[in-house]
Amino acid sequence: xxxxxxxxxxxxxxxxxxxxxxxxxxxxxxxxxxxxxxxxxxxxxxxxxxxxxxxxxxxxxxxxxxxxxxxxxxxxxxxxxxxxxxxxxxxxxxxxxxxxxxxxxxxxxxxxxxxxxxxxxxxxxxxxxxxxxxxxxxxxxxxxxxxxxxxxxxxxxxxxxxxxxxxxxxxxxxxxxxxxxxxxxxxxxxxxxxxxxxxxxxxxxxxxxxxxxxxxxxxxxxxxxxxxxxxxxxxxxxxxxxxxxxxxxxxxxxxxxxxxxxxxxxxxxxxxxxxxxxxxxxxxxxxxxxxxxxxxxxxxxxxxx
Amino acid sequence: xxxxxxxxxxxxxxxxxxxxxxxxxxxxxxxxxxxxxxxxxxxxxxxxxxxxxxxxxxxxxxxxxxxxxxxxxxxxxxxxxxxxxxxxxxxxxxxxxxxxxxxxxxxxxxxxxxxxxxxxxxxxxxxxxxxxxxxxxxxxxxxxxxxxxxxxxxxxxxxxxxxxxxxxxxxxxxxxxxxxxxxxxxxxxxxxxxxxxxxxxxxxxxxxxxxxxxxxxxxxxxxxxxxxxxxxxxxxxxxxxxxxxxxxxxxxxxxxxxxxxxxxxxxxxxxxxxxxxxxxxxxxxxxxxxxxxxxxxxxxxxxxxxxxxxxxxxxxxxxxxxxxxxxxxxxxxxxxxxxxxxxxxxxxxxxxxxxxxxxxxxxxxxxxxxxxxxxxxxxxxxxxxxxxxxxxxxxxxxxxxxxxxxxxxxxxxxxxxxxxxxxxxxxxxxxxxxxxxxxxxxxxxxxxxxxxxxxxxxxxxxxxxxxxxxxxxxxxxxxxxxxxxxxxxxxxxxxxxxxxxxxxxxxxxxxxxxxxxx
Numbered sequence: 001x002x003x004x005x006x007x008x009x010x011x012x013x014x015x016x017x018x019x020x021x022x023x024x025x026x027x028x029x030x031x032x033x034x035x036x037x038x039x040x041x042x043x044x045x046x047x048x049x050x051x052x053x054x055x056x057x058x059x060x061x062x063x064x065x066x067x068x069x070x071x072x073x074x075x076x077x078x079x080x081x082x083x084x085x086x087x088x089x090x091x092x093x094x095x096x097x098x099x100x101x102x103x104x105x106x107x108x109x110x111x112x113x114x115x116x117x118x119x120x121x122x123x124x125x126x127x128x129x130x131x132x133x134x135x136x137x138x139x140x141x142x143x144x145x146x147x148x149x150x151x152x153x154x155x156x157x158x159x160x161x162x163x164x165x166x167x168x169x170x171x172x173x174x175x176x177x178x179x180x181x182x183x184x185x186x187x188x189x190x191x192x193x194x195x196x197x198x199x200x201x202x203x204x205x206x207x208x209x210x211x212x213x214x215x216x217x218x219x220x221x222x223x224x225x226x227x228x229x230x231x232x233x234x235x236x237x238x239x240x241x242x243x244x245x246x247x248x249x250x251x252x253x254x255x256x257x258x259x260x261x262x263x264x265x266x267x268x269x270x271x272x273x274x275x276x277x278x279x280x281x282x283x284x285x286x287x288x289x290x291x292x293x294x295x296x297x298x299x300x301x302x303x304x305x
Numbered sequence: 306x307x308x309x310x311x312x313x314x315x316x317x318x319x320x321x322x323x324x325x326x327x328x329x330x331x332x333x334x335x336x337x338x339x340x341x342x343x344x345x346x347x348x349x350x351x352x353x354x355x356x357x358x359x360x361x362x363x364x365x366x367x368x369x370x371x372x373x374x375x376x377x378x379x380x381x382x383x384x385x386x387x388x389x390x391x392x393x394x395x396x397x398x399x400x401x402x403x404x405x406x407x408x409x410x411x412x413x414x415x416x417x418x419x420x421x422x423x424x425x426x427x428x429x430x431x432x433x434x435x436x437x438x439x440x441x442x443x444x445x446x447x448x449x450x451x452x453x454x455x456x457x458x459x460x461x462x463x464x465x466x467x468x469x470x471x472x473x474x475x476x477x478x479x480x481x482x483x484x485x486x487x488x489x490x491x492x493x494x495x496x497x498x499x500x501x502x503x504x505x506x507x508x509x510x511x512x513x514x515x516x517x518x519x520x521x522x523x524x525x526x527x528x529x530x531x532x533x534x535x536x537x538x539x540x541x542x543x544x545x546x547x548x549x550x551x552x553x554x555x556x557x558x559x560x561x562x563x564x565x566x567x568x569x570x571x572x573x574x575x576x577x578x579x580x581x582x583x584x585x586x587x588x589x590x591x592x593x594x595x596x597x598x599x600x601x602x603x604x605x606x607x608x609x610x611x612x613x614x615x616x617x618x619x620x621x622x623x624x625x626x627x628x629x630x631x632x633x634x635x636x637x638x639x640x641x642x643x644x645x646x647x648x649x650x651x652x653x654x655x656x657x658x659x660x661x662x663x664x665x666x667x668x669x670x671x672x673x674x675x676x677x678x679x680x681x682x683x684x685x686x687x688x689x690x691x692x693x694x695x696x697x698x699x700x701x702x703x704x705x706x707x708x709x710x711x712x713x714x715x716x717x718x719x720x721x722x723x724x725x726x727x728x729x730x731x732x733x734x735x736x737x738x739x740x741x742x743x744x745x746x747x748x749x750x751x752x753x754x755x756x757x758x759x760x761x762x763x764x765x766x767x768x769x770x771x772x773x774x775x776x777x778x779x780x781x782x783x784x785x786x787x788x789x790x791x792x793x794x795x796x797x798x799x800x801x802x803x804x805x806x807x808x809x810x811x812x813x814x815x816x817x818x819x820x821x822x823x
Contacts, residue, residue, distance in 0.1 A: 057606035057607070058605060058606050094606065095604075095606070095744075096604060096732045096736075096739055096740045096743075096744040097739065097740060097741075097743075098656065098739035098740055098741050098791075099739070138661050140664055140668060140741075142668070143668070143741065185668070186664070186665045186668035186669045187668055187669055187671065187676075188669070189420075189676065189677065189685070190676075191420050191421065191675055191676075194421070195417070196416065196417040196420050196421075196677070198336075198337060198685075199337075239424060239675065240424060240427060240445075240446075241424055241425060241426070241427040241674075242424055242674060242675045243674070243675070243743075
């Protein structure tokens with residue numbers, strides 16, 4: 001979820017589907033390991049300047065492409081450890097602004113299975129997650145919308161509830177809250193909240209997100225519709241005809257679909273979403289394709305756990 | 306299978322630790338605190354220093370203050386005692402905020418407004434651009450568009466008005482020699498230090514009133530805000546224990562009077578026609594007639610008229626208008642010539658790959674839309690030097706006015722060159738030369754950043770010789786930043802630095818002869 005939270009303007013991202021992620025109810029068994037390689041592309045032609053949806057012929061279409069490496073491991077029957085890091089490159093089809101590229105932020109998550117039991121004709125699961133992001137390169141965070149990230153260290157707390165009926169239908173509800181550290185920019189003065197700050201330290205708004213997923217999961221196959229809202233809880237609007245800035249109150253609602261096939265070892269995921277409503281973000285069209293490899297590091301005593 | 310509860314303490318511990326570590330990183334921004342300015346009254350001859358616009362300040366009428374034995378004077382002292390008794394902690398915070406210096410604070414207010422008004426108007430649906438209208442300043446787009454030339458000009462007027470009015474004030478101070486209130490009445494606390502500087506008229510009130518008049522004219526939509534700030538300033542000054550009501554009234558009247566004189570210059574300095582788009586067409590024809598094969602074209606979509614094509618025709622501050630053409634740098638390399646191609650090659654390298662340090666430099670000095678612009682950047686550097694150096698209001702105002710006029714003159718000479726040569730930006734010549742800062746909407750040759758910065762650094766280096774090395778380095782870095790940003794050829798920047806130093810030297814020449822100590 002980190003890209004989703006960190007850089008809504010930049011590219012509102014991924015429910016890294018299917019792979020075991022901070023946003024789904026999938027879960028690695030003890031001593032199971034999963035590696036994934038994921039390609040993502042996010043583009044927008046229109047964006048919201050505050051509440052106003054507009055285009056900008058001096059940007060044209062802005063796209064952020066990324067390649068993401070991810071790993072997950074079941075470190076105990078109830079605890080998973082996840083890590084991922086993306087390489088991102090951006091470009092604008094019009095105007096003079098230069099694209100940016102580089103490694104973005106390392107995300108690490110602990111996913112704790114707090115609840116797992118039969119309810120009626122199905123199974124209910126609940127997860128608690130703690131996560132943190134750490135920028136791994138010195139990219140420029142305030143050259144929006146071309147920047148590849150915001151350089152914030154983050155700390156997130158999330159929970160996920162999942163009900164999976166015996167006939168394969170399932171519903172997942174999720175929500176999270178992300179604290180973001182102050183960031184340091186190259187400039188020593190900037191405008192935010194209608195005020196001029198004489199410092200290079202920028203305080204970022206914190207972010208809340210909620211989402212729902214309804215779909216069908218049976219055997220090796222998963223498919224679903226997604227609805228997500230992610231939004232900064234404070235912040236200012238992009239000023240008329242100005243560039244975005246990390247202090248902006250970026251928020252958006254997106255609708256998406258996903259599909260996944262996971263065989264004994266190999267899996268593939270494909271998903272996408274569209275931003276249907278937003279503020280201070282691009283109207284994203286996001287698509288991702290991932291390949292997964294799953295294996296058991298040792299004979300598990302309890303594969304069905 | 307392990308019990309799920311085994312992990313809960315672990316999760317709580319992890320969460321708490323991370324949360325605690327983190328809480329230190331998200332602390333709210335605190336405004337920097339500045340030491341209170343203390344003027345020990347060294348410049349008793351300040352009233353004889355040469356002004357920019359006001360001429361002989363002895364001609365100005367400053368009423369005789371109520372005598373120290375008059376009932377009015379005693380009433381005014383009593384009033385301060387009452388007000389100090391009622392002062393709230395917030396009042397003291399406000400007092401301390403303004404105590405950093407009237408010149409310092411009003412320049413900060415001006416920079417903040419410049420940043421807020423520095424947004425190019427958005428195009429209309431038909432592709433044309435609306436022009437901010439001074440008679441309807443609060444309509445969209447708001448007036449003014451405080452771009453770099455506009456900001457250089459407004460800061461010059463602000464600082465000249467502050468300085469000229471303070472010279473007039475100093476002349477009166479040492480005529481009447483009224484001591485600070487806290488020195489004549491033991492009941493009055495010296496919340497601002499009492500020194501030997503006479504208090505009638507109040508230097509803070511002079512600066513407040515002069516700044517208010519100038520900024521109201523420059524930012525007509527901000528009149529209520531500015532009046533609020535000036536009223537706050539004057540109100541809080543009564544708590545300091547230095548000034549009594551008649552000090553403030555006389556200062557405010559004098560500040561307003563001098564600012565009005567200074568503003569009369571602004572009505573005929575050439576700014577009114579500086580935005581005339583026909584001047585751009587004339588410039589194109591003249592450049593073509595002079596042999597230019599490629600002339601500058603806006604790279605904005607839709608095509609936007611060039612910024613202030615007539616700014617080079619403004620009246621300079623520190624030299625005669627007839628000298629502007631002689632300060633114009635020699636012709637740049639012809640487009641397509643080997644020298645031009647060599648410069649393009651350098652830019653292609655930067656467009657392909659910048660080091661992080663080069664990118665930092667480009668960002669740090671970008672001063673683009675939404676910022677206080679390069680003239681604001683140098684205004685800040687000057688204000689900080691004065692504040693850190695503990696300069697008096699009068700000396701600060703002089704240093705700031707010399708810097709601001711030099712920077713404004715730099716804008717005039719640079720814009721003259723820009724619309725004389727109409728030289729294209731690198732991106733116009735090769736669309737692969739993408740930029741890491743916004744591409745300015747006016748011709749390339751010469752670099753505004755370089756000219757502004759060299760002029761500012763030259764004046765400040767003369768005023769603060771111990772800082773000359775770092776100031777020169779800053780100007781050089783500001784200049785280079787535009788090459789790293791790939792919006793300027795190296796020759797734009799080098800010639801800009803040369804012209805800026807020449808422009809700055811005129812301000813230094815004025816400073817040598819204005820009667821003030823260096």
